[in-house]
Amino acid sequence: MKRALRWLGAALAVLVAVLVARGMTATSRQITAPPADSLPAFELDAACERLSAVVRLRTVTDSGGGAFAELHDMLADRLPGVRALERRDFPLGALYTWKGSDPTLPPALFLAHADVVPVEAPQTWTHPPFGGVRADGLIWGRGALDDKASLMALLEAASALRSEGFTPRRTLMFAFGHDEETRGQGARQIAAYLAEQGVRAALVIDEGGVITDGLVPGAPGPVALVGIAEKDAINVRLTARDVGGHGSMPPPHTAAGRVGRAVALLEANPFPLRITPAAAAFMDWLAPELPFGARLVLRNRWLFGSLVRARYGATPKTAAQMRTTTAVTMLSGGPKANVLPKQATATINFRLLPGATHEQVLARARQVIGDPQVEVELIESVSAERAFVTDPDGPAFATVQRAIARVFPEVITVPFLVVAMTDARHYAAVSDQILRFAPLRLTAGDTDRIHGTDERISEADYGAMVRFYAQLMRGLQDAS
Template sequence: MHTTDPVGSARRAAASLAELVTFRTVSSRVPAEVETAEFEAFLAALPPLYPAVHAALEVERVNGLALLFRWPGTAADAGSRPAVLMAHYDVVPAGDGQAWTHPPFSGHNDGTHLWGRGTLDDKGALVAILEAAEALLAEGFVPVHDVYFSFGNNEETAGESAAAAAALLAARGVRPWLVLDEGGAVAGGAFPGVSRPAAVVGVAEKGILDVELLTRDPGGHASTPPRMGATARLARAITRIERSPFPQSLPEVTAEMLRRFGPHAPAPLRLAFANLSLLRVPMTWLFGRLGNETNAMTRTTVAVTTLEGSAGANVLAATAKANANIRIAVGDTVAGTVERLRKVIRDPKVELRVVEGNDPTPVSDFAGAQWELLEGCIAETFPEALITPYIMMGGTDSRRFTGICDAVYRFAPFAMDAADRGSIHAADEKISLETLGRGVRFYETLLRRL
C-alpha cells in the first residue's frame, strides 16, 4: 500500500534533496578541514523540511554531528524487535567543478535528474527515509515495533559516529532485529549477459585495510644514483604485488548469486550455473575474468593508491612511500593478508605498517524472516528486478552494527546503471527523479511491513 499521492511525495523529496545537496558536508580525516558550519546548517535544515518527523520521533545528537531518531512502536513489547534504517549525509570532495555538467553543490533539477554530490551517496537515501516517514505520519501511521533512524556524519572517513550510535544502543540494551544501510542497489548491466536489472543486497562486506609500504635510502644528489635506491626498491615491491594476486575462491554468497542469475544468463553460462557444484573451480576462474567487478568478488584485491618520493627533481629520495588499499575477502583476515604481502614482496628492507584495517564482516543470512521481508519489499517496488545476496566490495557504516545485530543488510532502493554507479565519488553524480520517488515508496513499504 502506497501513499495516496506518490507523485507529490516524489516531488517533495526532490525539493528537499535539492536543498540539502547545497550544504558542503565534505568529510575529512583532518578535523581542521571539516567545515562544521556546513554540517550544522544541514542539521538545522531538517526540522523545517520534516516537521512531523521531528514532532513525533525522539531525536538526539550522537558524537557531535550524527543523528539518532527513535520512532516508538505501539506494541507492549515494542522494543523487543526494533529495526534500524541507516544513511549518512557526509560526502567526498567534488574535485574539479569544471568537470561537472552542473555545479556539484547546486542541487540542479533539470526535470529528469537532480544533480550534485551526495544525491546517490548518500543524502538521497536519507531524504527517502525521512520523506517516507513524513508521509506515513500524515496518514496517522505508527509502527508496531520501535524503529530507529541512524544518520552518520563521517561514513566517508572513519565511521566513528556509527560506532558511537551502535555503542549507545548496546548500552541501552537495544539489540536490533534488522539493520538496513546503503550498499547494493537495483543495478542494470551488473552481470554479463543478463538483461534484467539485479537488486543486489549486501549480506557482508569485505574487510578494508590500508598498508603503508616504506623504503629508506641515504639520499643525495640525483647525478650519482645508487642501484636499488628507495624508489626503485619500492617500485619492485609494487610490481611483485601486482604480479602475484591473491588466490581466488567462490564464497557461498557469490555461488548463490550465480545460481539466481543462472536461469537468466546466456545458454552456455546457464548450463554452467545449473551445475555449479560440479564446475565450481572452472567457474571461479571464469568469474574472475569477466570484469573488474566480478574479479573483485572472488579474491582479496590490492590497489596501490598513493605514492611519495623525493621532493626535488634532482634529489634522491631518502624515503619512498606507497599506500596499498586492500579489500579483504570473506574468510581472510588482516593478519593473514599482511603476512602474505611480506612473502610476496620478499624484501625485508620494505617496511610494512598497518595504517588502519578491519576484518570482513560476518555474513548475514539470506533466508529467514528478515531476508524475506526485504525481498518482499524489493519485489513490490522493483518487480522487474532479480533479487540476490552479494558481498560488498566497499564499506558502510553498517559494519559497526554487526556486534549488536545478526541481520545487517546493505541496499539502497535506487536503480543505477553503470554510468550512475561510476559517478559515485566522481563527476556528474545525479539521481533521476523517478528513481528517488521509487526509493520513497520502498521505505514506505518497509516501514508498513515492519
C-alpha cells in the same frame, strides 16, 4: 579395452545427465508478491523540492558542523513527521527514533549518511553541484544519489506513513552519520551508544547495493543487488632504508629500487580468486534466472569452478568480488635526482574478502616480496575485523526481498558482496541481520556519477525509493 571404453562412455553419459539435471532443476529464488500499498499522503513534487533544498546544503565531509546542524533544522522544519520523532545528537551524527507500540519487538534500524564527497571541477557540471536544480525530470547535485536520496526518502516515507495514521509496532530508528566518506566516526558513535543500550535490531539496512540495469552479465532484466557483506580495507606501508650517498656510486639496489621491486612483485602475484560464501550465494540466486548454458555452468561449480573463476576474474569489477585486492596507491623516494634515498616507501590499499585476516594479508605480502630489507607494516585498518556475512535465507533478507518484489515487480533480487565500505560495518554489535541496499536504479553511466560529475536522480526513481522504504517499514511490522 572395449569394456573399458564402454565403462567410460557410460560414466560420461551419467556425468552429462547430472550436469544437465542440475542445470535444469535450478529453482528460482524469486517471489511474487501483491502490488505495493498505496501511499496517499506522499506528494512527489513537494518531496522533490525538499530533496533539492537538502542537496543545496554543502554538507561536505569535514566541513564543520554548521551545514549538518542546518540540515537537521531543515528536516524538522519542513517534514512534520520528523518533528514527531525523538532525536539524539552525536558529535558526528544523529539518531531519530519512532517508538513502536510493542517494546518487546526488536527494532529496525535504517542508515544513511548526510555528508557528501567534495566536488573537483564544478565548472564541468551541467548544473551547479550545490544548486539542487530540478530540470528534465531530474534533481541535480552532489549527494542526489549518494546518499541524500536515501536519507530523505527514509524520512519522507516515515512522515507520509505517520500522517496516514500508521503507527509501528516495532520501533523504527534512523541513524545518519556525518562522516561516512572519510572515517565513519559518526556511525561508530551511534553504534556504540545503541550497543551500550542493549539494542539488538531485527534489521540494519544501509546503502551498498542498488537496482542495476544492464550491469549483471546475462541477467534478463534489472537486478536488485542486496549486499550481505562488505569488504574490509587495510593500508600497508612498505619501507626500505639505506645509508644514502651520492648517485655516482650506487649499490645494485637503492632503497627506491627495493620498494619498486616489492611493488612489482605484489602486482604480479595477486591473491587467488575464490568462490566465497557470498559469491556462491550470488551465483545460486542468479543462476536460475540465466539462459541454460550459463545456468549449467553456475549450477555445476564443482566441475566448472576454474571456468567460473576465469570468467569473473576477467574484469576488475567482477574480480573484486572474488579476491582480496591489491592497489598500490602511494610511492615516495629520495628528495633529489642525484642523491641515493635514505628511505623509500610505498602504500598499498588491500580490500579483504570476508574471512581474510589482517595477519594473513601481511604474511602473504612479506612472503611474496621475499626481501627482509623491505619492512611491511600495517598503518591503518579501517574496520574492526568483525565483518560477517548475513544469511540470505534469513528473515531480514526475506523482508527486504518482499518489499522489492512489491514495489519493483520486474526486478530480480540477488545477494552480493559490497566491495566498497559503508557505515553498516560499525553495527556488527547491534545486529546479525545487516543488509546493504538502497532502492536506487542505476545504469552503467550512472555509476560514474557517484563521487563524479553530474550526479543526479530522476524524480520518478526518487518517488519509487520513498515507496520502497514505506513498504519495507510496513513489512517489518509483520516479520518476527
